[in-house]
Amino acid sequence: MTSVAGVACGQSAAVAVGPLDPQIASALKQVSSARIQANIEQLVGFGTRSTLSAQDAASIAAGHGIGAAREWIKSQLENYSRDCGGCLEVRSDSFLEGRGERIPQPTEITNVYAVLKGTDAEIAPQIIVVSGHYDSRNSDTLDTTAAAPGANDDGSGTAVSLECARVLSQLKFRSTIIFLTVAGEEQGLNGSRHFAQMARSNGWKIQAVLNNDIVGGDRSPQQDPSLVRVFSEGIPSTANESDLKQLRSLGGETDSPSRQLARYVVETSRTYPSTVQPLLVFRLDRYLRGGDHMAFNQQGYAAVRFTEFREDYHHQHQTPRIENGTEYGDLLKFVDFDYIAAVARLNAAVMASLASAPAPPTKVYLQTKQLENDSTLSWEASPAAAGYEVLWRQTTAADWEQLQSAGNQTRVTLPQSKDNVIFAVRAFDSFGHRSLPVVPVSEP
Numbered sequence: 426m427t428s429v430a431g432v433a434c435g436q437s438a439a440v441a442v443g444p445l446d447p448q449i450a451s452a453l454k455q456v457s458s459a460r461i462q463a464n465i466e467q468l469v470g471f472g473t474r475s476t477l478s479a480q481d482a483a484s485i486a487a488g489h490g491i492g493a494a495r496e497w498i499k500s501q502l503e504n505y506s507r508d509c510g511g512c513l514e515v516r517s518d519s520f521l522e523g524r525g526e527r528i529p530q531p532t533e534i535t536n537v538y539a540v541l542k543g544t545d546a547e548i549a550p551q552i553i554v555v556s557g558h559y560d561s562r563n564s565d566t567l568d569t570t571a572a573a574p575g576a577n578d579d580g581s582g583t584a585v586s587l588e589c590a591r592v593l594s595q596l597k598f599r600s601t602i603i604f605l606t607v608a609g610e611e612q613g614l615n616g617s618r619h620f621a622q623m624a625r626s627n628g629w630k631i632q633a634v635l636n637n638d639i640v641g642g643d644r645s646p647q648q649d650p651s652l653v654r655v656f657s658e659g660i661p662s663t664a665n666e667s668d669l670k671q672l673r674s675l676g677g678e679t680d681s682p683s684r685q686l687a688r689y690v691v692e693t694s695r696t697y698p699s700t701v702q703p704l705l706v707f708r709l710d711r712y713l714r715g716g717d718h719m720a721f722n723q724q725g726y727a728a729v730r731f732t733e734f735r736e737d738y739h740h741q742h743q744t745p746r747i748e749n750g751t752e753y754g755d756l757l758k759f760v761d762f763d764y765i766a767a768v769a770r771l772n773a774a775v776m777a778s779l780a781s782a783p784a785p786p787t788k789v790y791l792q793t794k795q796l797e798n799d800s801t802l803s804w805e806a807s808p809a810a811a812g813y814e815v816l817w818r819q820t821t822a823a824d825w826e827q828l829q830s831a832g833n834q835t836r837v838t839l840p841q842s843k844d845n846v847i848f849a850v851r852a853f854d855s856f857g858h859r860s861l862p863v864v865p866v867s868e869p
């Protein structure tokens with residue numbers, strides 16, 4: 426029992442996602458920078474992956490354009506499935522996107538993904554998604570023929586989804602995992618919007634989306650290859666007037682489900698340390714930019730974005746060329762494959778931890794009917810949970826600071842004032858895999 430700045434009781438420790446699971450650790454060791462390199466070389470080899478580029482049979486056969494890229498991704502996922510006895514269900518979801526600012530004529534867009542079905546009937550409906558966009562662009566977003574290598578943007582994120590699929594398909598998980606690659610990102614997040622809307626209308630219970638976009642670790646001298654930024658929204662895109670009223674009154678601006686997911690990434694890096702550390706950025710995305718995680722946020726799903734620490738704008742959205750001695754273009758030689766492998770390991774560790782954990786507790790309530798200095802929390806039992814933990818932190822702290830086990834109880838009273846801290850409750854299984862934490866609301 427320790428005390429931090431008046432927050433008494435509980436265990437003060439760097440909060441992690443549980444003890445190291447040897448099966449997960451051994452899967453992480455299988456992540457291969459050589460395979461990631463080969464996959465990105467293959468993607469770059471299609472010349473352009475502009476969403477508006479060729480998709481006809483002849484171009485696919487010739488290995489040029491986005492149609493060829495799509496077919497190749499599908500065949501990779503099918504290979505991984507063969508290697509795990511058909512454990513992956515590989516799907517291509519095509520739709521016709523109408524004319525828009527960056528889409529001069531109606532264009533077929535295809536998301537390609539693989540589903541690793543959860544093994545626990547009660548928890549399998551919960552879905553964890555890793556995503557990258559396989560489309561690319563050069564200086565002209567409407568150009569359909571000139572080179573658009575997209576090694577970093579987003580060959581790197583596509584390679585993360587593929588490598589996670591290869592490695593994690595060797596294991597079994599309670600929850601379902603989807604390894605997603607989308608197109609249309611550069612034309613306006615078309616593929617991710619279609620997927621997120623489809624998921625919402627089908628009632629899919631997506632718990633977490635890890636969007637990897639520009640995780641190539643550009644080799645510019647100012648790069649810090651020991652960091653990967655993790656962007657997360659604060660006030661949820663879907664907050665309504667009554668949600669905003671509560672946020673204004675009680676705080677919680679920094680406790681969206683996406684932010685809990687971002688914290689979970691840091692907690693994962695404590696259990697499975699790596700050469701690349703997550704750097705939390707409490708912001709939806711970078712200035713002037715957006716990404717596929719936003720399409721999921723807009724459907725009310727927790728989603729974060731992974732991006733290298735420092736981007737080099739000469740190496741993104743540029744037609745390859747040399748001008749006044751400066752080389753432009755999103756080329757293979759600027760990408761650090763060991764860095765991408767480390768980012769893939771972090772993603773895989775987050776997914777494996779989440780997919781092994783029980784469901785997060787539901788109906789998590791804080792009693793607020795009377796003035797008192799103790800705090801009482803209650804929740805409903807979750808499937809496969811061996812027990813629960815209450816986390817808390819000072820209102821100004823970025824990350825959880827203290828925790829206390831509640832055993833297998835679903836109600837606990839703690840001797841600290843709810844006025845001074847932010848609480849959350851998470852579930853763990855008999856091994857110790859932790860779920861995402863859930864911040865309570867006032868008991869109705």
Ligand SMILES: [Zn+2]
Nearest residue numbers: 578579638639
């Ligand atoms: Zn991108």
